[in-house]
Amino acid sequence: MAHLLLTPGPVAAQHMIRMRLAIMRNSLRGDDAANLYAGVSAGVVLALATIAVAVLWPAYLPLTLAGWLSGWVFGPLLFGGGSEVLRPEYFSLLPAAPRRVAVALLAGAFAGPAPAVNLLALLSLPVYGWRFGPAGVLIGLVAAVTTLVTMVMVSRVIVALIGLFVRSRATAAAVGILIGTAIALCSNGWAPVVALAGADTATWSEVLVRVLPSGWGVAAVEAPWPLALAVLVANAGVIALLLLAWAGLLSRRVVSAARGGVPPRRGAPRPFPATGGARVAAAKELRAWWRDLVRIQFLATAFSYAVVTPLLLLALDAWIMVPFAGLIAIVMAAASSANLYGADGTALWLTLMIPGAERADVRGRQRAWLLVVGPAAVVLSLAGTLVSGETWAWPWVLGLLPALLGGGAGIIVLLAVTSLVPGTDPHKRGGNPLSTGADETAETSLAWLVLVAVPATALPAAGAILLHPWAGIATGVLTGVLCAWGLGRIAYRRLESHGIELLNLMKHGPAPQADKPTTADLPIQHRIGVTISYTIAWLPLFPQGLVPMVMKIVGIEDRGWFLALHLPPVWQWPTIIFMIGLGLLMYGYAILIPMHLNSSSSAATR
Numbered sequence: 001m002a003h004l005l006l007t008p009g010p011v012a013a014q015h016m017i018r019m020r021l022a023i024m025r026n027s028l029r030g031d032d033a034a035n036l037y038a039g040v041s042a043g044v045v046l047a048l049a050t051i052a053v054a055v056l057w058p059a060y061l062p063l064t065l066a067g068w069l070s071g072w073v074f075g076p077l078l079f080g081g082g083s084e085v086l087r088p089e090y091f092s093l094l095p096a097a098p099r100r101v102a103v104a105l106l107a108g109a110f111a112g113p114a115p116a117v118n119l120l121a122l123l124s125l126p127v128y129g130w131r132f133g134p135a136g137v138l139i140g141l142v143a144a145v146t147t148l149v150t151m152v153m154v155s156r157v158i159v160a161l162i163g164l165f166v167r168s169r170a171t172a173a174a175v176g177i178l179i180g181t182a183i184a185l186c187s188n189g190w191a192p193v194v195a196l197a198g199a200d201t202a203t204w205s206e207v208l209v210r211v212l213p214s215g216w217g218v219a220a221v222e223a224p225w226p227l228a229l230a231v232l233v234a235n236a237g238v239i240a241l242l243l244l245a246w247a248g249l250l251s252r253r254v255v256s257a258a259r260g261g262v263p264p265r266r267g268a269p270r271p272f273p274a275t276g277g278a279r280v281a282a283a284k285e286l287r288a289w290w291r292d293l294v295r296i297q298f299l300a301t302a303f304s305y306a307v308v309t310p311l312l313l314l315a316l317d318a319w320i321m322v323p324f325a326g327l328i329a330i331v332m333a334a335a336s337s338a339n340l341y342g343a344d345g346t347a348l349w350l351t352l353m354i355p356g357a358e359r360a361d362v363r364g365r366q367r368a369w370l371l372v373v374g375p376a377a378v379v380l381s382l383a384g385t386l387v388s389g390e391t392w393a394w395p396w397v398l399g400l401l402p403a404l405l406g407g408g409a410g411i412i413v414l415l416a417v418t419s420l421v422p423g424t425d426p427h428k429r430g431g432n433p434l435s436t437g438a439d440e441t442a443e444t445s446l447a448w449l450v451l452v453a454v455p456a457t458a459l460p461a462a463g464a465i466l467l468h469p470w471a472g473i474a475t476g477v478l479t480g481v482l483c484a485w486g487l488g489r490i491a492y493r494r495l496e497s498h499g500i501e502l503l504n505l506m507k508h509g510p511a512p513q514a515d516k517p518t519t520a521d522l523p524i525q526h527r528i529g530v531t532i533s534y535t536i537a538w539l540p541l542f543p544q545g546l547v548p549m550v551m552k553i554v555g556i557e558d559r560g561w562f563l564a565l566h567l568p569p570v571w572q573w574p575t576i577i578f579m580i581g582l583g584l585l586m587y588g589y590a591i592l593i594p595m596h597l598n599s600s601s602s603a604a605t606r
Helices: 002-006 009-027 031-056 058-078 098-109 113-122 124-132 134-165 169-188 190-195 202-211 213-222 225-259 278-291 293-316 322-336 340-352 357-388 391-418 440-457 459-467 471-508 524-536 538-554 569-605
Strands: none
Touching: 009 098, 031 058, 031 113, 031 124, 031 524, 058 113, 058 124, 058 134, 058 202, 058 213, 098 134, 098 225, 113 124, 113 134, 124 134, 124 213, 134 213, 134 225, 169 293, 190 293, 202 213, 213 225, 278 293, 278 357, 293 322, 293 357, 322 357, 322 391, 322 440, 340 357, 340 391, 340 471, 357 391, 357 471, 391 440, 391 459, 391 471, 440 459, 440 471, 440 538, 459 471, 459 538, 524 538, 524 569, 538 569
16 A cells, blocks of 8 residues: 555545545445435535526625535534544555645545535636636636635644544533534524624625635635736635645644543542442443543533524524523433444443343443433523523423433433444544544434434323423423333343344444345435435424424414414414424335335345
8 A cells, every 4th residue: 555655646646536436435335325315416406506696696605605615614523523534544654744645635535425516516606707707717717626625625624623632521522512503503593694684794794705715716706817816826825734734733643543542541540439230330431421522522512502502592582492401402412322332332241241230231321321411401491491581481391301301311221222333442443532433324313313202202291281281290200210211121121132232233333134125225216305304304393393383382472483483373273284294294205115115125035
C-alpha cells in the first residue's frame, strides 16, 4: 500500500479514489443500498429544486446554498463525528508527509454520492450567472467548483477537530449540546423565523448569507469581473489554508489515537461497593455513563434537544411545550440508550462467565439509567410546569412522567438483547472517540423504534387522564412499574437463553443469509417509497394527527404549528383523521411491502 501515497500527487489521488469506490461498492448490501438509493434520489430532487430557485427566485439562492453548507457542517455532528470510509489511521505507518496524505484523502472524499449531488446543486451558480452574460456563466462554473471544495474541506476540518479535541467529558457534552440544538433547529427553527418576519431583517440576513462560504460564489457572480476574480482567488486561498489545517489535525489525531485518546485517570480508582447483585452492576454502569464519551454525548444531545425545542417556540409566545421538556428528554435519552450492550462491545463475556449474573446485570443497567435520566427529567418537568404557568399540564406531567421513566427503563434493556447492533469495543475505537463503529443505519432504525415504543407505554396513563385528570397519576406509576419490571424480566431471561449468540454476534457480526430477501431486493420505486415512508411517516401521525387530537379533546386553544387547528372548525376533525390515517398508511406500506416480499420469496423456495 505504501506506493499509493509515494507516487506523484495526481496518481496518489487516483488510487485513493479507486480505493474509496471499491470500499463503497463492496459494502453496499441489503438495506444500506436501498438507503443510499433513496438518499441520492432525495438529494437529486433537492439539487434540482436549488436550480429552480436560481431561475425563479434568485433572491433566495444564497439562503438555499447556506442550507447545503449547513448539511456539511452539521452532518458530522449529527452522526457522531462523521462516517469516514478511509480513516487517517490506516495510513499512519506509511512514509508519507501529512500534506500528501491530506491531499490524497481529500481526493477520496469526493468519490461519493454526496459531493456529486452537491455539485449538481451548485450548478445553480452558472444558471444564475446567465443573467449577467457569458462572463457570469464562466465565473459561476469556477465558483461552483471552489464552493464545493470549500464545503467538503469545512466538513473534513470539523471531523478532524471533533476527533482531536473531544477527549474529555466537557468537550463530549459540548458536542452533544450542539447536536441537540441542531436537531431542535431542524424541527422547530421555523418559529424564530416566523417571529422575526415582521421585523426589518432583510438587510442583515442578505449580508449574512453572502458572508458564509456558500455565498461567496453568488457574490462573485454579481460583482464586476476584477472583484469576482479577487473573490475566487481568496476562496482558493481559504481552501489552501483549510488543507494545511486539516493536514496538521490529521497528524495530531493519529498521534493522539496511538496514545489512547482519553488522558489516564489520576489517583487511585474508587472501589466498588462491598455488595453484590444489581447494586454492583448499577455502580459499574454508572461509571460507564460517567466515563464513556459516547454516552455523555448522547445524554447531552437528549437534554439539550428537550430544552431548546420549547425555547424556540417561545418566540411565538407558545408555552405549551415547556411543561413537557422533561418528558421529551426521557424519550430522547431512551432512544440514545437502546443499544446498551452493543456499545459495550465484547465485554458481555464478563457477565456470561458468572452463573446467574444476567438478571443482576439487566436490573443494574435499569437502575443506572433511571439514576442518570430520572432526576434531571423530574427537575425539568416540575420547573417547566411551574415557570410556564400552564396549570392544566400538571395531571399530564405527573401522570406521564413515571410511565415514561418505567417504559424507557424496560424498553432499552429489552431492545438491547433482542435487536443488538454490533459495535467496536470501547478500547479499540479509532481516532474519532464519538463513533462506536456500529452500523449507523441500524442504530438509527433502533432509535426510531424507541421513539415510537416508549410513548406507547404511556398511552394507558393518557387515557386515564382523559377520563379523570388525577386518575392518570396512579395509572402512570402502575404502568411504569409494570413496564420496568416486566420488560426487564423478559430481557434477562432472553440474555440467559441467548447470551452466547449475542456474544458471537458482537465478535463476528451477523451471520450471512444469502437467501433472505431484504429491502434492497424490492423494485427501485418500492425501495424509495419504503425509505421515504419510514422517514416522514411520523410527521402526519404524531405532530399533525395525534397531538392536535389530544389538544382538541383537552380544550387547548393554542394552535401552534398544527395545520388542523388553523382550519375552520368544520374541517379540523376531518384533517386530524386524515393525518392519522396518512401516517398509519405510510407505516403500513413501509412494513407490509417487505413482509410481502419475504412471504413471496419463502413460497417460491418451497
